[in-house]
Amino acid sequence: MADAILLTSGASLNAEERGRLASAYPSLHVDGPDAMAGLDPAARDGIRAIAFKGHAQMSGAEMDLFPNLGVIANYGVGYDAIDVAAATERGVKVTNTPNVLNDDVADLAVAMLIAQCRTMRNGEAHVRSGAWAREGEIPLNRKVTGNTAGIVGLGRIGREIADRLAAFKMDIHYHARSEKPTPGWTYHDDVVALAEAVDFLFVALVGGPATEGYVSRAAIEALGPRGVLINISRGTTVDEGALLDALEQGKIAGAGLDVFLNEPDIDPRFLALDNVVLQPHQGSGSVETRRAMAVLQLDNIRAFLDGRELLTPVN
């Protein structure tokens, strides 16, 4: 096989994405890291780049299957499925696809908040079932504009969310590792203090071990009975058991969730709840954005194989 073989990994690369990669470089495809050991050793020797997609873990053991591996190009901004420390030890570069998905994720975050506060799911069901004509109006619900919003993790996506919320006349508060230059937003050095100060809490942290359960039971309960939590980051960043308890017991008003532990086999306790908006981790799921992500993934691989500087390196 040729020198620069590319392995496309992850079951969820779609036909267009596979086609774009395969037409650029000779490529092999496997359904995720578990299938890598089953490849012929000679084929493995040829692999210099991995186009990675999905949430199955890619650890040092899988990297060691490819003696000539130079780059793992992740599809997505979150690369918590890849053991970056193990990659760095082995001299393997990791790239991701930041920025191109910020808008989509922020759009969905804002819409989940409004859908939850304005009971849009109930509204839609009320129209479609004919209950509107039979029973009259739906119960009054909750105003969105003018409340106070908190952002946990003021990275690129957090800022996009905050910029949109500012147009809804919200005071913006945030928590991050350090205070940042912002247009008058209020910094809190503690996530519990942030939750206490706001009506709506948006979780926009990176995933991975460092942020596991970062939005703690104490933070969730500090939001209070009028509080709404929106998570578009990773299921791991929030204490999910505490969140379910709070939602079931009315300790907070509601939630909008695009991410969960053990996706897509999510905790069935969520399905019994009426005070949540549930989305299937589709934050970046527009045609336009997924195409931009696939192109950036491929451009990182091209840059590596051409010996140029990587566009969006992680390590």
Added chain:
Amino acid sequence: MADAILLTSGASLNAEERGRLASAYPSLHVDGPDAMAGLDPAARDGIRAIAFKGHAQMSGAEMDLFPNLGVIANYGVGYDAIDVAAATERGVKVTNTPNVLNDDVADLAVAMLIAQCRTMRNGEAHVRSGAWAREGEIPLNRKVTGNTAGIVGLGRIGREIADRLAAFKMDIHYHARSEKPTPGWTYHDDVVALAEAVDFLFVALVGGPATEGYVSRAAIEALGPRGVLINISRGTTVDEGALLDALEQGKIAGAGLDVFLNEPDIDPRFLALDNVVLQPHQGSGSVETRRAMAVLQLDNIRAFLDGRELLTPVN
């Protein structure tokens, strides 16, 4: 009966709203204009103000039932149910409740757009039915940020919508009776030309005979197969038959509708459509906003009965 009797009209005034009015002034309650003729003539003589709510027509004939009527205070910004010309002829003042509901209506408009483009109804069903775990991801959908938006009717609500959309990095176009001072938004003197120029068309017209079918079949078709129409004004402002045809035939991509002809007995053709977000005319339906509307309605009545200037007169 006392001199300043108030008649609360409209079946949909809730207990809190009735209570607020009744504790302020001696009051009678009837379920809408049809029931007015059934009141005792002596009681009718005492009526000086009508607190009006609902969409049943209040014409000159009903006004003539109340020889001492001075003001009809409408609950809502849209007063197309009230024959204002007939009121003016009779020296009867009409008031409405503008501004206090702008935020809620604009919030819902934006959320309907995102929900439609990002297929949030399908996303929610996918999670709740377990299809996510069984079948994988939902189909990719449509990016919202960065498109071009058009506003038909750049009044107070239209401006609130445009201000929010600007935070989603949209170019704003609009059509109104005349060009207005705006932050760089593009004016079109024709609604068809506006529809041709934009991806998303928001209808924020006042209701009434002057705007009946204003968003015409030609305008709807000019939006094109990628176009999305959002209506938060009145069902009358859009040629609804043409809209249904366009949605059924894929001449436009979708719609988000909070208002319909013949609410709540809406055309069943809507219920067969998957490319629409349907809400039960709940644009102003938050607890906070409805309370503000009821207070402003009562404050207009107070001002009239005290001989002070009306807060938000229509005629």
